[in-house]
Amino acid sequence: DAGVTQSPTHLIKTRGQQVTLRCSPKSGHDTVSWYQQALGQGPQFIFQYYEEEERQRGNFPDRFSGHQFPNYSSELNVNALLLGDSALYLCASSFVGSNQPQHFGDGTRLSIL
Amino acid sequence: GIQVEQSPPDLILQEGANSTLRCNFSDSVNNLQWFHQNPWGQLINLFYIPSGTKQNGRLSATTVATERYSLLYISSSQTTDSGVYFCAVFSGAGSYQLTFGKGTKLSVIP
Numbered sequence: 435d436a437g438v439t440q441s442p443t444h445l446i447k448t449r450g451q452q453v454t455l456r457c458s459p460k461s462g463h464d465t466v467s468w469y470q471q472a473l474g475q476g477p478q479f480i481f482q483y484y485e486e487e488e489r490q491r492g493n494f495p496d497r498f499s500g501h502q503f504p505n506y507s508s509e510l511n512v513n514a515l516l517l518g519d520s521a522l523y524l525c526a527s528s529f530v531g532s533n534q535p536q537h538f539g540d541g542t543r544l545s546i547l
Numbered sequence: 548g549i550q551v552e553q554s555p556p557d558l559i560l561q562e563g564a565n566s567t568l569r570c571n572f573s574d575s576v577n578n579l580q581w582f583h584q585n586p587w588g589q590l591i592n593l594f595y596i597p598s599g600t601k602q603n604g605r606l607s608a609t610t611v612a613t614e615r616y617s618l619l620y621i622s623s624s625q626t627t628d629s630g631v632y633f634c635a636v637f638s639g640a641g642s643y644q645l646t647f648g649k650g651t652k653l654s655v656i657p
Contacts, residue, residue, distance in 0.1 A: 467643070522588055524590060538589075541589075
């Protein structure tokens with residue numbers, strides 16, 4: 435039973451560039467959420483996708499966008515990268531419905547130079 | 548929005564010791580999860596516990612939703628227990644996001 439998988443594991447970009455991160459949910463899950471974790475902090479909610487639509491969004495600028503595909507996998511896109519975007523990006527999947535337990539992938543560590 | 552506070556922020560234990568980590572939240576919650584983030588950054592589910600007590604091996608958790616707190620107990624700690632422990636909550640009907648505390652950093656020394 436495959437868990438949540440994310441790619442790539444590490445990524446280095448420069449300011450102003452764009453990046454795409456990918457996530458495949460745990461088998462049977464249909465909902466994908468993305469979180470940003472800065473060094474020394476807890477993860478912060480970016481948004482959640484269900485049925486290929488953004489269902490809820492946290493306090494992040496629209497430089498952060500996403501997509502969900504018919505097979506439930508998801509992408510996180512960040513445009514015009516800033517130094518402050520350096521963080522661990524975590525994907526979580528769950529069953530549809532509010533308050534469902536979320537299962538996390540190992541994350542993508544993004545460094546901006 | 549809801550506030551989640553964890554204590555203590557840092558904890559150093561001798562191997563074999565027991566510990567209690569606390570999570571306070573500022574409003575009623577519909578559910579709560581405890582996670583362990585290991586030194587490699589992996590976030591591992593420990594408990595999904597809206598209320599009551601659950602046990603899994605050397606770990607147990609208790610949530611008293613009416614008093615807005617949860618406790619995580621670690622008994623006979625091992626060096627592999629080192630890492631950061633996070634409490635995260637769902638708040639309100641129709642909530643799809645977890646709000647995390649800042650975590651408790653645990654170091655278990657041999």
